[in-house]
Amino acid sequence: MVLLGAVGVIVRKHPVHAALSLVLTLFGVAVLFVSQEAHFLAAVQVIVYAGAIVVLFLFVIMLLGVDRVENLRTEPLTAQRPLAIITCLGLVGVLVAAIVNGSGVLNERGEGIKLPDLQNGPDANTVQLAESIFSKYVVAFEVTSVLLVIAVVGTVLLTRKTKSSSGGQTK
Amino acid sequence: MISLTLVPTATWYLVLAAVLFSIGTFGVLVRRNPLVMFMCIELMLNAVNLTFVALARELNDINGQTIVFFVMVVAAAEVVVGLGIIVSIMRNRSALTADDLAELKG
Amino acid sequence: MLNLIWFIPLLPLAGAILNLILGRKLGDPRSGWVATIATGTSFLVTVLVYFEMLGLEAEERSHVEVLFSWLPVGSLQVDFALLADPLSIVMALFITGISTLIHLYAIGYMHGDAKFSKFFLYLNLFVFSMLMLVMGENLLVTFLGWEGVGACSYFLISFWHTRNSAAVAGKKAFVTNRIGDFGVMTAMFLAFSAVGSLSYGAINEAAHAGELASVTATAIAMLLFVGACGKSAQLPLYLWLPDAMEGPTPVSALIHAATMVTSGVFLMTRMNPVLHISYDWAPTVIAVVGAATALYAATVAVAQNDIKKVLAYSTVSQLGFMFLAIGSGAYVAAIFHMITHAFFKALLFLGSGSVIHGMHHEQDMRRMGALRKVMPVTGFTFIIGWLAIAGVPPFAGFWSKDEILLYVYANNRGLYVVGLVTALLTAYYMTRQVIMVFYGKARWNDNSAEHGAHGEITPHESPRVMLIPLIVLSVLSILGGAMQLPFSKDLHFLEHWLAPVVEESEAYIGKSWAYQNKYLLLLVAIVVAVSGILISISVYAKSKFKVIEPKILEQAWKYDHAVSRVVGGPGAATFNLIAWIDANIVDGIVNGVGELIRSVAGSVRRVQSGFVRTYALLISFGAVAILAWFLLRGVLL
Numbered sequence: 070m071v072l073l074g075a076v077g078v079i080v081r082k083h084p085v086h087a088a089l090s091l092v093l094t095l096f097g098v099a100v101l102f103v104s105q106e107a108h109f110l111a112a113v114q115v116i117v118y119a120g121a122i123v124v125l126f127l128f129v130i131m132l133l134g135v136d137r138v139e140n141l142r143t144e145p146l147t148a149q150r151p152l153a154i155i156t157c158l159g160l161v162g163v164l165v166a167a168i169v170n171g172s173g174v175l176n177e178r179g180e181g182i183k184l185p186d187l188q189n190g191p192d193a194n195t196v197q198l199a200e201s202i203f204s205k206y207v208v209a210f211e212v213t214s215v216l217l218v219i220a221v222v223g224t225v226l227l228t229r230k231t232k233s234s235s236g237g238q239t240k
Numbered sequence: 241m242i243s244l245t246l247v248p249t250a251t252w253y254l255v256l257a258a259v260l261f262s263i264g265t266f267g268v269l270v271r272r273n274p275l276v277m278f279m280c281i282e283l284m285l286n287a288v289n290l291t292f293v294a295l296a297r298e299l300n301d302i303n304g305q306t307i308v309f310f311v312m313v314v315a316a317a318e319v320v321v322g323l324g325i326i327v328s329i330m331r332n333r334s335a336l337t338a339d340d341l342a343e344l345k346g
Numbered sequence: 347m348l349n350l351i352w353f354i355p356l357l358p359l360a361g362a363i364l365n366l367i368l369g370r371k372l373g374d375p376r377s378g379w380v381a382t383i384a385t386g387t388s389f390l391v392t393v394l395v396y397f398e399m400l401g402l403e404a405e406e407r408s409h410v411e412v413l414f415s416w417l418p419v420g421s422l423q424v425d426f427a428l429l430a431d432p433l434s435i436v437m438a439l440f441i442t443g444i445s446t447l448i449h450l451y452a453i454g455y456m457h458g459d460a461k462f463s464k465f466f467l468y469l470n471l472f473v474f475s476m477l478m479l480v481m482g483e484n485l486l487v488t489f490l491g492w493e494g495v496g497a498c499s500y501f502l503i504s505f506w507h508t509r510n511s512a513a514v515a516g517k518k519a520f521v522t523n524r525i526g527d528f529g530v531m532t533a534m535f536l537a538f539s540a541v542g543s544l545s546y547g548a549i550n551e552a553a554h555a556g557e558l559a560s561v562t563a564t565a566i567a568m569l570l571f572v573g574a575c576g577k578s579a580q581l582p583l584y585l586w587l588p589d590a591m592e593g594p595t596p597v598s599a600l601i602h603a604a605t606m607v608t609s610g611v612f613l614m615t616r617m618n619p620v621l622h623i624s625y626d627w628a629p630t631v632i633a634v635v636g637a638a639t640a641l642y643a644a645t646v647a648v649a650q651n652d653i654k655k656v657l658a659y660s661t662v663s664q665l666g667f668m669f670l671a672i673g674s675g676a677y678v679a680a681i682f683h684m685i686t687h688a689f690f691k692a693l694l695f696l697g698s699g700s701v702i703h704g705m706h707h708e709q710d711m712r713r714m715g716a717l718r719k720v721m722p723v724t725g726f727t728f729i730i731g732w733l734a735i736a737g738v739p740p741f742a743g744f745w746s747k748d749e750i751l752l753y754v755y756a757n758n759r760g761l762y763v764v765g766l767v768t769a770l771l772t773a774y775y776m777t778r779q780v781i782m783v784f785y786g787k788a789r790w791n792d793n794s795a796e797h798g799a800h801g802e803i804t805p806h807e808s809p810r811v812m813l814i815p816l817i818v819l820s821v822l823s824i825l826g827g828a829m830q831l832p833f834s835k836d837l838h839f840l841e842h843w844l845a846p847v848v849e850e851s852e853a854y855i856g857k858s859w860a861y862q863n864k865y866l867l868l869l870v871a872i873v874v875a876v877s878g879i880l881i882s883i884s885v886y887a888k889s890k891f892k893v894i895e896p897k898i899l900e901q902a903w904k905y906d907h908a909v910s911r912v913v914g915g916p917g918a919a920t921f922n923l924i925a926w927i928d929a930n931i932v933d934g935i936v937n938g939v940g941e942l943i944r945s946v947a948g949s950v951r952r953v954q955s956g957f958v959r960t961y962a963l964l965i966s967f968g969a970v971a972i973l974a975w976f977l978l979r980g981v982l983l
Binding site: 087091113130150161197 | 266282289302305320325
């Protein structure tokens with residue numbers, strides 16, 4: 070399902086269709102998170118990604134014209150497509166090779182904090198994640214919050230239409 | 241290869257993430273609509289998140305999930321800013337593709 | 347007192363700086379007195395140092411005073427140091443002494459000149475440079491002085507630079523000296539690479555100890571000789587000295603008679619151990635060049651009509667004698683002759699300056715005559731100088747010349763004959779000069795109607811400030827021979843004094859025929875001198891024989907013309923070729939590299955297409971490549 074959605078993103082001409090394919094992918098990833106016992110993250114994924122971000126995308130698409138359909142048959146830059154195919158196949162190859170190569174290492178290790186299972190309570194994953202964030206990574210947390218504020222303020226400033234007429238109130 | 245019990249090992253997830261990443265890359269390189277390119281970048285980020293979670297599960301380390309948390313936050317911020325830029329550029333010119341924004345040439 | 351030797355060069359330098367800052371305010375004549383007192387005090391310090399050294403044992407008479415570490419660069423350690431040993435102190439003595447006298451004289455001579463204080467500034471600067479030259483502890487300090495005297499010589503020769511001939515003469519002197527300097531520099535490089543130090547002590551020690559190869563020693567000695575030829579006006583490079591007479595007469599007396607031109611002789615003497623261990627032909631070359639120069643210059647002097655030009659060629663000739671002595675291994679004799687020559691040549695130059703001054707700057711001898719009656723003191727002192735240079739005993743010149751001829755005879759009979767002929771000619775042309783200037787008919791108003799502007803001249807005697815130095819120098823010319831009388835070993839004061847410096851290289855002629863019969867050779871020398879005088883009198887005074895003054899001698903065997911033709915013709919062509927090579931090939935290469943880079947950059951520039959997707963493609967491609975490489979490396983290792 071994930072892969073289907075991903076392929077859909079890249080092949081659909083209409084941007085709205087591509088956005089919907091993205092939603093499919095994101096849902097798939099959320100399911101995969103659950104199967105990895107990262108429940109909190111799955112919930113966040115659905116809420117933030119599939120919920121807020123894709124909605125944002127759709128807003129912008131509508132703002133800028135829904136009917137801008139891209140012509141996928143032609144490619145103005147020569148050799149872009151073949152090279153892209155080669156690069157991506159190469160990428161896949163390298164990554165899979167790395168994974169396969171390192172899989173032996175992966176299966177050997179099993180250290181650190183144990184992932185609490187059901188016997189620790191239904192919120193165990195959330196609790197452990199919260200403990201990690203607020204003790205070890207609290208500085209990063211604070212910085213990230215500042216980053217969010219800056220991002221919002223910056224975007225508002227960027228997209229302002231400056232009023233050139235006199236007496237206009239800027240907000 | 242695929243055994244009858246079909247227990248997905250970490251390797252499977254990692255391979256899936258790798259493929260997802262490549263698809264995202266391909267999309268960035270091939271598509272010309274800026275918004276779709278952005279969506280492909282989101283694909284890549286999701287692939288990364290998937291990798292981290294799989295490894296966190298495998299290595300029994302909560303830090304992997306912490307990283308994913310932060311990645312999501314930053315990705316959200318980045319989307320906001322990126323879309324803002326696209327909006328402000330494309331407001332003045334219509335029917336714009338990535339190839340038309342070629343002013344930084346040598 | 348010995349550790350105050352750095353006062354000796356410092357005092358003239360202080361005088362120069364004082365004149366530089368306050369000269370114009372002090373004016374004429376106070377700035378002159380400042381300069382004279384500076385040099386005079388330096389002389390006093392030198393005398394005190396000398397007496398202190400007398401009290402020491404012969405081996406201890408060598409003191410190095412290090413002022414500061416000048417070039418501490420890796421293996422090259424050069425200190426700014428002064429060396430007080432017999433040779434340098436004896437040089438410093440007569441340099442400072444004669445300089446003081448000449449400074450005194452110049453106060454009178456340059457009176458009324460617009461650039462009075464500047465003159466004394468340069469003079470003091472010159473004395474400073476010369477003292478650095480002789481008192482330097484290593485080749486580099488000497489070279490500093492060497493270049494300094496060259497520069498001051500240039501300043502002083504072209505002192506009246508509004509006169510074109512003076513400016514040209516200054517340039518000529520500097521450029522010709524530069525050729526010699528090249529020799530000195532190369533010798534310094536060689537010495538450093540062979541011995542690892544530029545210090546005289548180290549080099550001479552190496553030479554004594556046999557650590558210096560004969561080839562290297564010969565190369566060093568010959569290169570230094572090239573420098574000496576430039577500075578001391580020997581045959582290939584003497585051209586500048588006659589032209590240098592454009593400078594004021596005190597300059598000619600100080601620089602081109604007594605001090606600067608002797609630097610070459612000094613340098614060869616200082617490096618005598620190196621010369622001693624070079625191949626046998628090296629000293630012979632020096633001797634031959636010296637003899638040839640002496641004879642050549644003497645022949646030219648016979649036909650000169652300018653009172654100073656005669657003395658200029660005479661200087662070249664006497665310098666030739668000194669090099670002849672060095673080439674024959676007679677270092678003591680060379681120094682002896684240098685000192686006596688300083689006395690009587692300075693005397694002669696100052697005397698001629700007095701004549702010129704009294705004749706209102708008329709320099710042509712054909713318009714002089716019978717001046718003895720008008721300028722008695724000048725005439726009397728000039729005659730003493732004449733007798734000294736002609737080699738008439740008991741005047742100083744006789745003893746030094748005889749000493750040289752003695753050693754030359756023991757070394758090479760052919761050169762001895764050349765020396766003898768030169769002595770004859772010396773006596774001849776000097777007598778000619780004396781007769782033309784001081785005796786005979788008064789010719790100074792003969793062509794007054796033709797002269798126009800200055801009309802009648804009334805020559806007069808010079809002021810006292812100019813006469814006192816003349817008198818002092820004439821006394822020295824009479825008594826100077828006492829330094830090294832040949833009569834017995836005990837009277838060889840100069841030889842004993844200089845022994846620590848030159849002993850090993852001094853040719854030993856005690857067993858030679860010349861030494862056994864030295865009184866016979868003494869007599870021969872006297873006969874030659876007297877006959878030269880008599881012949882000259884009979885030609886010029888008594889008019890018994892016709893005057894022989896071939897034109898070619900007056901034109902100095904056309905040497906100057908030849909040099910200009912060579913340098914101007916093929917020389918200029920060669921230099922133009924080199925300039926062309928530099929402009930086109932060398933610059934072409936440099937510019938070509940720049941052009942190449944520009945064109946390459948121009949074509950590489952087009953990679954920046956501006957398309958984001960191309961950039962993205964390149965980035966991802968690169969990323970994949972790097973990952974693949976890491977993977978391969980991990981797998982293969």
